[in-house]
Amino acid sequence: MNIFIASANSSKIKEIKAILQDDSLNLLSVLDTAELAKLNISIPADFDVAEDGKTFQENALLKAKAYAFLTGLPTIADDSGLEVEVLNGFPSVQSNRWFVGTARERSAALLDLLKDKTNRRARFYSVICFFDQKQNLTEFFDGEIQGTIAQKPRGNEIEGFGYDPIFIPDGYDKTFAELGVKFKNTISHRKLALLKLSQYVLQDKHLEQPE
């Protein structure tokens, strides 16, 4: 059964594919151009979804619907972000956009905002939207992981993405980037949200059977 992953972020796509591995699911994304061509699906190179919702849920729905209408496939979208306690939850839904620059520069800017702060508590939060136009289904699943913000970036940036080099999950003394993406995928906010999704899709059998 085909499911489309509504994202242009290749790191996110790889994480979702690694976490959701199941023989009965064929997970497709913008990266699978050959397979999409066989299904007569073409995604314009400049296709972009304005993420102007006020909540993770609104943005996840915007992305899921946009790609579902384009592909005709049941679609999942992840909207996620980092919420820092002492900054009243900032940057939250703005995690990818509040500071213009590279991911490394955004992490540095966040560390700068926290330079005099002793409270380093933070969480990653993910909302996954599952949208199936044919069956008229819209469902949301969420996951969070609590932790703290490191004093400086640590770990290999190839392992993971975004704020991974500055986030230390509770119970560990290493950042997500130091722990590595394989381990991150066993405990992350995205893993927890996708676990709920897979329960819904696979065990509760909410996917239409192929014709």
Ligand code: IMP
């Ligand atoms: P969006 O969901 O596409 O709006 O982007 C989420 C942004 O939140 C990412 O670009 C990262 O900056 C941050 N983020 C979300 N999940 C993670 C994660 O697992 N690791 C590191 N950063 C993340």
